[in-house]
Amino acid sequence: MPGTHFRRQIAIESYVADFCCLGHRLIVELDGDQHGHEHRLAYDKRRTETLERRGYRVLRFPNHVVMREIDSVLDTIAAALSLGAPSGTTPTPNPSPQGGGE
Template identity: 40%
Template sequence: MELGGSKRNLDQAKRLRRELTLPEILLWRELRKLDVRFRKQVPADPYVLDFYCAKAPLVIEVDGEAHGRGDRPARDARRDAWLASKDIRTLRISATDVLRNLDGVMQHILTELGARGSAPSTTG
């Protein structure tokens, strides 16, 4: 599925690509080793997706601690429902898990890709 957005959304995605968090950088480095293509900070108006694999179709969101506070869980649920309405699965991974257990996170992602018929081999 082709995603896109308004000029504002595209500008936000470009900015976020330059400002990845440490967990996003670490995960991106591992995702790039896979045979299946992921894109980072993909505009999908009104949202920007952390990592998106069109072939699967799968979104990986790296959630920091703020995702558990205030209205954030409800906002994330609306976002996930919007993506699901477009037949895109959202896999939410905590930033702490990326930092503490990157191998386990990658195994979880590979399992999800396999379940969606897009199991890659690794090159690294």
């Protein structure tokens, strides 16, 4: 989506999101094989719930899906971006120490 900016490896609370579009409050997580284990699934669920309480939407994609079905993954991300930011949310007030972002 033109004009949309994702930042990589952004800290949100005690978590580090793989990719985050602050303006749309959208997080994209890419999950490797280790995410299929039961203890990791429980951790990911708690993490997603925490981020959603902070006003973010979280999309998760297994690495193998990204590698094999990138067009579908990009379509899913574009569809989420077209929805805009969740109502009642605002971008983070603290700019990145590296600069840039939204």
